[in-house]
Amino acid sequence: xxxxxxxxxYLITVTGKKLTVTCSQNMNHEYMSWYRQDxxxxxxxxxxxxxxxxxxxGDVPEGYKVSRKEKRNFPLILESxxxxxxxxxxxxxxxxxxxxxxxxxxxxxxxxxx
Amino acid sequence: xxxxxxxEGPVTLSxxxxxxxxxxxxxxxxxxxxxxxxxxxxGLQLLLKATKADDKGSNKGxxxxxxxxxxxxxxxxxxxxxxxxxxxxxxxxxxxTGGFKTIFGAGTRLFVKA
Numbered sequence: 001x002x003x004x005x006x007x008x009x010y011l012i013t014v015t016g017k018k019l020t021v022t023c024s025q026n027m028n029h030e031y032m033s034w035y036r037q038d039x040x041x042x043x044x045x046x047x048x049x050x051x052x053x054x055x056x057x058g059d060v061p062e063g064y065k066v067s068r069k070e071k072r073n074f075p076l077i078l079e080s081x082x083x084x085x086x087x088x089x090x091x092x093x094x095x096x097x098x099x100x101x102x103x104x105x106x107x108x109x110x111x112x113x114x
Numbered sequence: 115x116x117x118x119x120x121x122e123g124p125v126t127l128s129x130x131x132x133x134x135x136x137x138x139x140x141x142x143x144x145x146x147x148x149x150x151x152x153x154x155x156x157g158l159q160l161l162l163k164a165t166k167a168d169d170k171g172s173n174k175g176x177x178x179x180x181x182x183x184x185x186x187x188x189x190x191x192x193x194x195x196x197x198x199x200x201x202x203x204x205x206x207x208x209x210x211t212g213g214f215k216t217i218f219g220a221g222t223r224l225f226v227k228a
Binding site for chain 2: 004031033035040041042043044045048050056058090092096099100101102103104105106107108
């Protein structure tokens with residue numbers, strides 16, 4: 001089954017404790033992206049990657065890091081989480097071959113930073 | 115820069131009522147337009163898309179037409195069901211120097227009563 005998986009689905013942590021949210025896709029997509037969803041703001045892009053070793057900032061990259069060492073994986077790293085990073089996070093992937101840019105989303109990771 | 119504006123919710127309808135959710139956009143290029151749907155506790159999934167002016171996207175009884183002259187992509191359904199209760203996001207994707215970028219609207223929550 002074609003899918004995007006994220007782990008963990010729920011995470012409660014404390015300020016300053018480094019964490020990683022994993023994302024993996026099995027569709028051989030070139031493009032992967034991380035979004036955060038906050039009430040009334042829709043989805044805002046954090047980082048995206050057009051292919052292995054190619055990453056770029058989205059609209060809200062501060063406080064986040066990413067890496068793309070393999071095509072299927074795109075982890076999101078919070079080196080020193082803060083309460084304003086409490087949010088619902090989505091990973092997404094897309095094939096760039098068609099030029100239509102439709103994205104496939106993971107189930108989401110709800111992060112709470114206290 | 116590019117932007118997407120969609121009507122605020124929540125929208126509450128009775129079963130079999132007609133649905134319209136308005137969406138307008140601003141873009142410098144020639145974007146693809148999308149409606150994504152998010153059911154409770156799930157990630158976003160593509161509902162329909164249109165990649166050029168005058169295209170009509172349709173799926174599961176939902177329709178939207180890409181109107182370049184009015185920069186709109188309004189979502190419609192002739193007869194809603196309780197199972198359509200969800201949050202609906204209008205989005206555009208456009209090419210950038212580094213690849214492509216997606217902008218989401220804030221989302222419109224739909225409640226359908228039996």
